[in-house]
Amino acid sequence: MRYFDGKPPETLRFGSPWPEGNFTWVSKTTEVAPGFHLILLQGTWGADLEVKEISLAIDTADGIVLIVGCSHTTIEKIVDAAKTTINKPIHLVLGGTHLLPATNDQIKSIAASLHDKWSVHYIAPVHCTGEIAFAILKEMFGERYVYAGLGTTVLLGPKVTVKAEAGQPDKKAMDEEDFRTYRQAMMQGPFRALLGEDNKRLAQMDQ
Numbered sequence: 001m002r003y004f005d006g007k008p009p010e011t012l013r014f015g016s017p018w019p020e021g022n023f024t025w026v027s028k029t030t031e032v033a034p035g036f037h038l039i040l041l042q043g044t045w046g047a048d049l050e051v052k053e054i055s056l057a058i059d060t061a062d063g064i065v066l067i068v069g070c071s072h073t074t075i076e077k078i079v080d081a082a083k084t085t086i087n088k089p090i091h092l093v094l095g096g097t098h099l100l101p102a103t104n105d106q107i108k109s110i111a112a113s114l115h116d117k118w119s120v121h122y123i124a125p126v127h128c129t130g131e132i133a134f135a136i137l138k139e140m141f142g143e144r145y146v147y148a149g150l151g152t153t154v155l156l157g158p159k160v161t162v163k164a165e166a167g168q169p170d171k172k173a174m175d176e177e178d179f180r181t182y183r184q185a186m187m188q189g190p191f192r193a194l195l196g197e198d199n200k201r202l203a204q205m206d207q
Contacts, residue, residue, distance in 0.1 A: 063091030
C-alpha cells in the first residue's frame with residue numbers, strides 16, 4: 001500500500017536481478033545433472049496446507065544421499081520416491097523430518113519404517129524434527145545417528161561423520177553431556193507444559 005499510494009496496478013511488472021540467469025520451473029521429479037535428482041512431491045502433514053516440496057537425491061557410490069527441506073509431504077513418501085527414482089539403498093537422510101506435530105507412537109512407527117522398511121543407513125535430522133523425535137531416532141539408529149545443525153559439514157563415505165571444529169575430534173552424534181544439558185533445557189524451557197508425559201520420559205533419560 002505504501003509503494004502504490006493505496007492504488008496498486010492490476011498487473012505488477014518486475015525485472016530480474018539475474019537478467020542472464022537460466023531458470024527452469026521444476027514441475028516433476030527431474031535429473032538436473034548426472035546423479036543429481038530433484039524429487040518433487042505434493043501433499044500435507046497433519047494440519048499443513050497442501051504444498052509442493054522439492055528434495056535433493058544424490059546418487060553416490062555408497063547409495064542415495066537424500067537432502068530434505070522440511071518434509072511436509074512426509075519423510076516416508078520422500079524416501080520412497082527417492083528410492084524408486086534411483087533404485088539404490090538410502091545411505092543418508094539429512095534435513096528436517098517435520099515430526100513436531102507427530103505423536104510418540106507415530107514417531108516410533110516412522111523411525112521403525114525408516115530403519116527397517118527402507119533400510120536407511122544413516123540419519124541426520126535437524127530443525128523441525130522435534131526434541132522427542134531426536135531422542136527416538138537416536139535410540140533407533142544408535143551410532144548411525146549423525147548430529148548435524150546449522151553450519152555443519154557432513155563427511156560422506158561408507159561411514160558418515162561430521163567435520164569437527166578446529167582442533168576438535170570428529171563427532172558421530174551428540175555426546176552424553178550434550179544430551180544431559182539438552183534434556184534439562186527442554187524440561188525447564190517454555191515448552192515444558194506441552195511435553196506432558198514426554199517430560200517424564202526426558203526426566204527418566206536424564207537419570
